[in-house]
Amino acid sequence: MASPELENILDHYRNPRNYGELLDADIRVKDSNPLCGDVVEMHIKVRDGVVEDIKFRGKGCAISQASASMLTERVRGMRLEDVKNIDRQQILDMLGIELSPVRLKCALLSLKVLKTGVYTYLGQIVERED
Numbered sequence: 254m255a256s257p258e259l260e261n262i263l264d265h266y267r268n269p270r271n272y273g274e275l276l277d278a279d280i281r282v283k284d285s286n287p288l289c290g291d292v293v294e295m296h297i298k299v300r301d302g303v304v305e306d307i308k309f310r311g312k313g314c315a316i317s318q319a320s321a322s323m324l325t326e327r328v329r330g331m332r333l334e335d336v337k338n339i340d341r342q343q344i345l346d347m348l349g350i351e352l353s354p355v356r357l358k359c360a361l362l363s364l365k366v367l368k369t370g371v372y373t374y375l376g377q378i379v380e381r382e383d
């Protein structure tokens with residue numbers, strides 16, 4: 254029988270939370286895992302520096318899509334400045350299973366997408382304030 258952690262991953266894969274798109278998103282970002290071509294796209298609505306709403310969509314393995322689903326749940330309501338500090342260990346803790354180096358890339362794809370979007374957005378704000 255699968256561990257509770259694995260069951261949780263499969264549940265997020267089969268029933269992804271926050272799946273879809275946000276038409277009025279402030280951040281739209283998409284990237285792929287170069288090893289396999291699998292894709293994660295995120296749409297984020299920002300209000301006062303906080304993730305007000307977030308959706309994702311994509312295609313790929315259970316780890317990559319479940320990781321994206323869990324990450325959207327985690328960051329809703331979080332300050333962008335705090336999102337910047339999420340690290341790989343937090344993603345691994347969130348998934349709760351041992352991962353091979355190849356699977357690590359799957360797990361971290363959503364974090365790469367999220368951070369790219371947030372850094373780009375914050376960069377744009379800095380430029381606008383100049």
Ligand code: FES
Nearest residue numbers: 289291314317359
């Ligand atoms: Fe493509 Fe996992 S096999 S992201």
